[in-house]
Amino acid sequence: MTEAPPRPAVVPLPAPDRATPATQQQRRLRYTATLAGLRARAAVTPAGSLPRLQLCGAANLLTALGVRVDVVQPRVAWPRDHRHRLQVENTAGLLGDLALLVGVPRTTEGWADVADRVLPLRPSRPPARRTSGALSCPVSVGFRTADGPLPVTPRTLNDVVAVRGLVIDVRLHEAREERRAA
Numbered sequence: 067m068t069e070a071p072p073r074p075a076v077v078p079l080p081a082p083d084r085a086t087p088a089t090q091q092q093r094r095l096r097y098t099a100t101l102a103g104l105r106a107r108a109a110v111t112p113a114g115s116l117p118r119l120q121l122c123g124a125a126n127l128l129t130a131l132g133v134r135v136d137v138v139q140p141r142v143a144w145p146r147d148h149r150h151r152l153q154v155e156n157t158a159g160l161l162g163d164l165a166l167l168v169g170v171p172r173t174t175e176g177w178a179d180v181a182d183r184v185l186p187l188r189p190s191r192p193p194a195r196r197t198s199g200a201l202s203c204p205v206s207v208g209f210r211t212a213d214g215p216l217p218v219t220p221r222t223l224n225d226v227v228a229v230r231g232l233v234i235d236v237r238l239h240e241a242r243e244e245r246r247a248a
Contacts, residue, residue, distance in 0.1 A: 083211060083230035085132070093227040096130035108187035116188050117172055120181040124167035131226050133161070134233045137169035140240045144171075149200040150241065152176030154207070159221050160184060162207035162234060169236035175200050204239040 085093070104123040111119050128135060144150055152174045154166065163184045170177055182188070209216045211231045220226045 083213065084228050085230045089132075089230075090224075090227040093131050094223065097127060097223070097227075100126050100130040104185070105187070111187075113188060117178060117181060120185045120187060121167055121172060123185055123187075124164040124181075128161075128164055128168065128234075131161075132232065133165075133226070134231075135165045135168050136233055136235050138235060138237045140238050142240050144203055144238070144241045145201065150174040150203045151200040152180070153202050153204045159219060161220065161226055162209075165207060165234040165236050166205065170203075170205060170238070174203060201241040201243055203241045206237045206239065208235040208237070209233070210235060 100123075104119070104126070108116065108119060150171070150173065152166075152170060153176075163180055167177070167181055167184065172178075209219050210233050211229060216229070220229055220232070226232065
């Protein structure tokens with residue numbers, strides 16, 4: 067019999083932090099209950115209060131899913147004496163759009179269009195027309211956990227509830243004037 071050194075133990079690669087099955091089920095149930103409550107509340111809410119209900123509903127849905135939203139303000143604040151027009155620099159998906167509703171001021175042109183697309187609580191209306199003289203306000207959305215940025219954006223409800231410690235970064239960039247080509 068020969069004496070060979072012991073084989074090194076095989077260490078599995080760390081998997082991304084995933085929520086336990088019980089936590090995933092709890093998040094799905096809270097999301098469904100929050101959405102049902104939001105729709106019931108919309109049925110008795112006056113039309114003028116629906117944007118506020120959409121804002122609070124987006125925050126409640128993200129909370130039900132266990133998602134945190136970090137809003138990063140620009141170095142130079144958006145000017146208050148101009149109209150703002152929302153310009154999303156990447157496709158955020160449903161989850162990113164919910165975070166946009168929470169992180170971007172409601173007075174920004176285009177906010178209501180995003181709100182009506184994500185949380186359709188009122189009868190459909192035509193999208194708002196662009197007004198001239200509005201400053202373009204770019205916004206980007208990113209997804210991360212404590213381990214760093216996610217390589218793949220969670221798109222489905224099952225993907226979202228499975229991620230542990232999901233944080234959505236909503237970055238508001240400096241406003242800029244639109245230059246139209248002549």
